[in-house]
Amino acid sequence: MRLRYSFALLALSISGLTQAAIDPQYQYLNALPAPQDTLVLPLRSNDVKDGKHSLLTDPQLKQQIAAAGFTGKAGTISQLYQVAGYQRVLLLGLGDKPVIADDKLAAYGGDLAVALDKSSAQQVTIDGRYLAAMPQLIHGLELRAYRFDQLKSKAEAPRKVAVNVVVADVKNAEQQHQQLQAVAEGVYLARDLTNLPAADLTPQSFAEAALALQKLGVKVTVLDEKAIDKLGMGALAAVGRGSERPPRLVIAQWQGDNKAPLAIVGKGITFDTGGYNLKTDGESIVRMTSDMAGAAAVLGTIKALALQKAKVNVVGLMAMAENMISSNAYLPGDVLKTAQGLTVQITSTDAEGRLVMADAMWYARKEYQPRAMVDIATLTGSKVGALGSYYAGLFSEDEALTGALLQAAKQSGEPLWRLPLSDEFAGELKSDIADLRNTGKTTGASTAAWFLKQFAGDTPWAHLDIAGNALASSDKGVHPTGATGFGVRLLTQWSLQQP
Incomplete structure (x- = not known):
């Protein structure tokens, strides 16, 4: 194995x-x-x-x-x-x-x-x-x-x-060990990818990591920048436009049964400068090599399911881009058109994760009609302020999906804490010149979740904010210092428990 x-x-x-x-x-x-x-x-x-x-x-x-x-x-x-x-x-x-x-x-x-x-x-x-x-x-x-x-x-x-x-x-013990070792392999993959520096992990090389799973029976599709432009994914394209390493949408599907799939969507910013809203904290920007930890968790989950030959149908979508500054980069004040058709006024180029996720969520709904969708992302500093690294933030208005994720969190040892999500936050994202702003004015974690909700449609959907959970600052429990692979155990457990 x-x-x-x-x-x-x-x-x-x-x-x-x-x-x-x-x-x-x-x-x-x-x-x-x-x-x-x-x-x-x-x-x-x-x-x-x-x-x-x-x-x-x-x-x-x-x-x-x-x-x-x-x-x-x-x-x-x-x-x-x-x-x-x-x-x-x-x-x-x-x-x-x-x-x-x-x-x-x-x-x-x-x-x-x-x-x-x-x-x-x-x-x-x-x-x-x-x-x-x-x-x-x-x-x-x-x-x-x-x-x-x-x-x-x-x-x-x-x-x-x-x-x-x-x-x-x-x-019985050998059978349990084989299943858990498959999960550990998925965690190791997520950690490896997250630990790599940006010079070694680009949107394209991440795509190649996904393609390597084809030998396990995983169906992998990679959309390059031309395909992204053709599909009208203006948000994903804009975030990646400032880099010489163009964006990718990576799709990896483990089809262990013929039911409608579950969709898991991961944020894959291989490096985040903040764009023209430049990050100025030296220690913080060094950690931005881990801003693709959500995408890494998605790919690790797909590997864990494939190694188990799990009887589930799960499609992972990973929106990969590098948020850089150049003459081609998108600017504060720009208005982008997403693939769903909604327009977004850029009030911060450092709120790029929700932009790439928006187009990936639209694609998941359009191409796969999932019975449920969960996204996972190192999305907001305000989530860290609320929960630190003790819990990941869970946002959803679907009670059944929320309950299933909380149960999987308890069983997997990757804890979640539910945070508020409602249309009360709509006013914070109202723009005078576009359908939406990409940032709110006060409640950052909840307004970010509300932004993503606009691209979930009628699909049962939940958002997991793992900012603060993707890296361990010291050795503790099952985590050595560095990337944790947070989300692989949780999402694997959740996938296996869905009826």
């Missing part, structure tokens, strides 16, 4: 789960093998207190656990040496709850990945016989083990680690 591919215009290769600090090689077993160098014991507080775990009958192990002060507190890890026939034993605290949520288990797996990376372990046994959702912990381990070092002059190869995972039901 570890797929390698390369882009013609990139001098580096982006590969699956091989880009990690450690490269675990898994084997699922239903009984503990002979002691090897490292044993991992996931333990609840009651296991430690009552000695219920079978291995806790070993008096030496019990003595060392007591000496280490390990109580099973959630998220704690203690390391013991030369006990129970093992060179080292890692104690992983699971807390005192009888049922552990999947996202919590994944976070504990992330902590375990750090501990294994720091150790010299070559052969690891994880005793998960008392943990029904063991593959979720392994999923977190894989997500945290990721690293992006292709651009370093002396990148180290990941250390291979043989991992025996002992579970009560091997067949």
Whole structure:
């Protein structure tokens, strides 16, 4: 399942789960093998207190656990040496709850990945016989083990680690692992693309990343600047006009059944200068290589579904452009005509994401008549002010779709918080010379969502604002520092749950 591919215009290769600090090689077993160098014991507080775990009958192990002060507190890890026939034993605290949520288990797996990376372990046994959702912990381990070092002059190869995972039901655990590893591959792709600098990731090279998924059975279409102009996509064309690297509309469809498709639409600004409303914060503009994280999440979701051979029909549309300054760039005050026919007065060239998304949403409705549509974008700084990186913003007036997304968010560990969306915001986007302005005057996140709503038509639709969620400023949980791939787990979960 570890797929390698390369882009013609990139001098580096982006590969699956091989880009990690450690490269675990898994084997699922239903009984503990002979002691090897490292044993991992996931333990609840009651296991430690009552000695219920079978291995806790070993008096030496019990003595060392007591000496280490390990109580099973959630998220704690203690390391013991030369006990129970093992060179080292890692104690992983699971807390005192009888049922552990999947996202919590994944976070504990992330902590375990750090501990294994720091150790010299070559052969690891994880005793998960008392943990029904063991593959979720392994999923977190894989997500945290990721690293992006292709651009370093002396990148180290990941250390291979043989991992025996002992579970009560091997067949079920292997099946869950395969599905979750497909999701992890999608997350890795999204992270890779988001981490790349703008010189290496252009609208065209992003399109080539999508074309590489054809080998998985994904149907890929790329509309170049001529096709975009011919279709009347004046908003997408205008945003990309200032760059020597022209815009693209990338469509990737995984058709696992014959139902009307679900559509996911991603913002793909490969670099955002702000245009003539130039960004002036030096730290902020450096992060604008990640302004295509929404599109990356869409492509990662399509890959995850394809690797699972999921029985769903999902089409991803990624509006790719580079927002640059030149004599050809669009200007504040310009009026653009979108493919839907609505005209937009440009009150800020730094509100470009909603423009490219507008034409992509129109195309999704026109060509695919989706039964539901979700867009995902690093769209507004005001969303960060409201929710930080703790939640992504969810905007929708469709209660059924909202409920489904909130449920998927809870299950996937990628949290959403619903923010207001209503026609009360219409006045903020009223223009004297066009149908719409592209910015409001006060409520930035909600007015941006209301703008996008004008291009959703009658299709059940939701907008996800992931500004602040696309990058992690420090290592935490399942996320190493850098691109998070936020949205892949959420959108994959949502897609698989739709009737």
